[in-house]
Amino acid sequence: MRIPVVGVAIVRDGTHGLELLAARRTEPPELAGGWELPGGKVDAGETHVQAAHREIDEELAVRIEIGQRVDGPLDGAWPLGEHYAMQVFVARLAGDAEPVAAVQHDELRWLPFSEWNSVAWLEGDLAPVRATIDVLS
Numbered sequence: 001m002r003i004p005v006v007g008v009a010i011v012r013d014g015t016h017g018l019e020l021l022a023a024r025r026t027e028p029p030e031l032a033g034g035w036e037l038p039g040g041k042v043d044a045g046e047t048h049v050q051a052a053h054r055e056i057d058e059e060l061a062v063r064i065e066i067g068q069r070v071d072g073p074l075d076g077a078w079p080l081g082e083h084y085a086m087q088v089f090v091a092r093l094a095g096d097a098e099p100v101a102a103v104q105h106d107e108l109r110w111l112p113f114s115e116w117n118s119v120a121w122l123e124g125d126l127a128p129v130r131a132t133i134d135v136l137s
Helices: 048-060 113-118 123-136
Strands: 003-014 017-025 039-041 063-070 078-080 084-094 105-112
Touching: 003 048, 003 063, 003 105, 003 123, 017 113, 017 123, 039 048, 048 063, 048 084, 048 105, 063 123, 078 123, 084 123, 105 113, 113 123
Parallel strands: 003 084
Antiparallel strands: 003 017, 003 039, 017 105, 063 084, 078 084
């Protein structure tokens, strides 16, 4: 059984249409420098939505409003290697706070949808990012 994790595709209305937030990892060493959707493991007794809220608060110091789920091929989840299954949710920022790179990330970028592939996405995040762009475009 795969370990459940969440990924959050945070979007906003930018000057060139919708933009997606990308986060560059600092750890573990084999993932450092790769870009991902922010998120993380689902704790015991926690729903995927609760985990998404907690992870974004911990990682980016912002609150979010969760929207639709972006379904993947594993009963709605996306495979992350052989050990993890990631539920992906679209979200928007709640309030005026801007996300800050704190835990596990050293840089954040808002990418216009037309430039979503301008960063080196981690392999496990490529398909969910493409699907998010397709669903929202």
